[in-house]
Amino acid sequence: MSEHDIFVKSVNRNTLSKQVIEQIVQLLASGQVKPGDKLPPEMELMEKLGVSRPVLREALSSLETMGVITRKTRGGTYFNDKIGSEPFSVMLALSIDNLPAIIEARMALELGLVTIAAEKITDEQLEQLKETIDMIADSEDDNYGVYDKRFHKIIALSANNPVVEGMIFSLLITHEKMDRLIRTRDREITVEHHLAIYHALKKRDPYEAFEQMYRHLSFVREKLLSYEQQWLENTTVLTSDPM
Amino acid sequence: MSEHDIFVKSVNRNTLSKQVIEQIVQLLASGQVKPGDKLPPEMELMEKLGVSRPVLREALSSLETMGVITRKTRGGTYFNDKIGSEPFSVMLALSIDNLPAIIEARMALELGLVTIAAEKITDEQLEQLKETIDMIADSEDDNYGVYDKRFHKIIALSANNPVVEGMIFSLLITHEKMDRLIRTRDREITVEHHLAIYHALKKRDPYEAFEQMYRHLSFVREKLLSYEQQWLENTTVLTSDPM
DNA sequence: TATATTATGATTGTAAGACAAATTCGAACG
DNA sequence: CGTTCGAATTTGTCTTACAATCATAATATA
Numbered sequence: 001m002s003e004h005d006i007f008v009k010s011v012n013r014n015t016l017s018k019q020v021i022e023q024i025v026q027l028l029a030s031g032q033v034k035p036g037d038k039l040p041p042e043m044e045l046m047e048k049l050g051v052s053r054p055v056l057r058e059a060l061s062s063l064e065t066m067g068v069i070t071r072k073t074r075g076g077t078y079f080n081d082k083i084g085s086e087p088f089s090v091m092l093a094l095s096i097d098n099l100p101a102i103i104e105a106r107m108a109l110e111l112g113l114v115t116i117a118a119e120k121i122t123d124e125q126l127e128q129l130k131e132t133i134d135m136i137a138d139s140e141d142d143n144y145g146v147y148d149k150r151f152h153k154i155i156a157l158s159a160n161n162p163v164v165e166g167m168i169f170s171l172l173i174t175h176e177k178m179d180r181l182i183r184t185r186d187r188e189i190t191v192e193h194h195l196a197i198y199h200a201l202k203k204r205d206p207y208e209a210f211e212q213m214y215r216h217l218s219f220v221r222e223k224l225l226s227y228e229q230q231w232l233e234n235t236t237v238l239t240s241d242p243m
Numbered sequence: 244m245s246e247h248d249i250f251v252k253s254v255n256r257n258t259l260s261k262q263v264i265e266q267i268v269q270l271l272a273s274g275q276v277k278p279g280d281k282l283p284p285e286m287e288l289m290e291k292l293g294v295s296r297p298v299l300r301e302a303l304s305s306l307e308t309m310g311v312i313t314r315k316t317r318g319g320t321y322f323n324d325k326i327g328s329e330p331f332s333v334m335l336a337l338s339i340d341n342l343p344a345i346i347e348a349r350m351a352l353e354l355g356l357v358t359i360a361a362e363k364i365t366d367e368q369l370e371q372l373k374e375t376i377d378m379i380a381d382s383e384d385d386n387y388g389v390y391d392k393r394f395h396k397i398i399a400l401s402a403n404n405p406v407v408e409g410m411i412f413s414l415l416i417t418h419e420k421m422d423r424l425i426r427t428r429d430r431e432i433t434v435e436h437h438l439a440i441y442h443a444l445k446k447r448d449p450y451e452a453f454e455q456m457y458r459h460l461s462f463v464r465e466k467l468l469s470y471e472q473q474w475l476e477n478t479t480v481l482t483s484d485p486m
Numbered sequence: 487t488a489t490a491t492t493a494t495g496a497t498t499g500t501a502a503g504a505c506a507a508a509t510t511c512g513a514a515c516g
Numbered sequence: 517c518g519t520t521c522g523a524a525t526t527t528g529t530c531t532t533a534c535a536a537t538c539a540t541a542a543t544a545t546a
Contacts, residue, residue, distance in 0.1 A: 015499070016499080017304055017499090017500095018308070041526055043526085051500085052500060052502070053502080053503095054297050054499090054500070054501070055499085055501085057527090058300055058301050060527095061301035061302070062304050064305075065264060065305040066305075066309065071528095072526090072527080073507070073508050073509070073526070073527045074507085074509040074510060075509070076525095076526070077527085101404045101405055101407075104404050104407065105404060105410070107355065108355030108359050109352060109355055109410075111355035111358055112350065112351030112352055115354055115457065116347055161344045162341070163344045163347075163348040164344075164348045164351055167348070167352075210453055210457075214450070214453075257528095258529095259528080259529075260529095284496080284497055285498070286496095295531075296531085297528095297529070298528085300498090300499090314499095315497095315537090316497070316537045316538075317497050317537045317538045317539065318497080318539075319496095319497070319498085
């Protein structure tokens with residue numbers, strides 16, 4: 001408990017609303033309330049915490065945008081079951097113009113992830129992976145982006161780690177944007193890469209899983225960045241030193 | 244611009260304050276304002292955005308806890324230079340009881356990171372890495388945790404990626420907690436591992452960098468988890484099915 | 487003139503009260 | 517027993533007011 005304090009305290013400066021945030025977070029961290037539980041109505045919380053309504057609402061607003069709680073008019077306030085992705089979305093919104101950074105971040109995470117996955121993936125999940133590969137191989141047109149995404153999602157889930165999930169899922173949001181960027185798909189290459197990763201995972205070999213994923217993501221990255229490059233060349237870009 | 248909209252819109256439900264959050268974030272994302280810029284005073288923002296002060300303040304409060312802006316009484320409101328870590332800290336505060344998950348997340352990220360680092364690290368940063376290793380090797384007592392942390396921090400920075408930085412820095416916050424968990428340090432092993440990573444990075448060999456980092460982090464993880472295990476065994480734990 | 491000191495006022499922080507909107511819940515009615 | 521309508525609870529928004537802080541400028545002092 002005391003160790004949590006110094007951890008969270010470092011964020012706090014002063015301001016009542018921040019103290020309220022901390023108190024509510026501690027309520028969860030200390031296990032006094034469980035995810036899904038309902039919070040008391042604002043009026044009641046005001047009294048218990050001894051703060052005014054604006055202060056309380058500022059705190060609740062912060063907690064909501066961070067995905068800790070959900071509020072419904074008249075319905076009350078509830079602690080969320082899963083916390084993780086929301087806070088990230090703001091950061092990504094700010095970095096969305098920096099596509100290379102996002103691609104790289106995804107690459108870094110997935111590279112590490114596949115290693116963990118090699119240790120923890122279940123047979124059932126392996127089966128699901130195989131299915132997505134078959135779907136891509138059997139697809140007639142080039143609209144297999146869904147299965148591509150699912151492939152990576154299964155690997156993310158196999159790590160069975162809420163922290164990692166929160167990070168990777170937010171990054172996968174950008175998958176659609178990347179999808180739109182791709183003009184010519186390479187089904188054969190994708191299938192081959194995915195299969196190689198699949199087999200490495202099946203062997204539970206973290207090193208080979210890494211190598212295959214690295215090969216795959218390097219290929220994807222090259223491709224995306226080349227498109228990005230073309231896109232930049234064909235677009236008027238505002239720089240600090242326009243010519 | 245329109246593409247950003249659909250991305251951020253998915254987060255927004257209704258509520259004025261959320262719309263205000265989005266507008267201010269877009270201000271940054273679209274490059275109309277730069278990090279470090281000062282925001283207009285609240286009174287002015289109220290008029291421009293056409294909302295009341297509580298609503299505006301709820302939005303600003305959210306943005307502040309997410310580390311997008313900083314407010315000082317009387318000093319005004321400023322956009323932060325670096326955004327990334329703060330939002331995470333709450334999530335970590337909630338996951339802090341789940342140490343294995345955090346360790347694993349750190350492991351996954353750093354594994355991917357070192358691969359990127361192998362491609363992008365500068366000679367200067369390599370030199371800095373070497374220094375931390377020497378510091379550890381030359382340290383008399385076992386309090387070289389600072390240099391251990393710096394070692395990993397340099398690698399994180401070498402990726403030169405704001406998104407990754409935001410993630411890894413928040414995870415490194417837990418480094419202190421882990422430090423406290425460690426009772427017997429293994430200086431020789433640490434130095435050897437760090438050196439191996441350093442040499443791999445110097446060779447710009449992503450595969451070897453990965454392998455060495457994997458070896459290192461696996462060792463650290465085993466150690467931490469065994470401590471965690473002992474700690475759990477000596478502690479009364481509340482489970483959903485107490486015996 | 488330069489420096490220190492004070493005082494003003496702008497800006498964020500907190501509080502209280504009121505009304506609006508929405509939706510859940512219950513009561514009345516068929 | 518089911519349906520519909522109304523009322524009350526809870527969140528959402530606005531207005532006003534005051535407190536606290538401290539940046540800046542005006543003032544006084546060397």
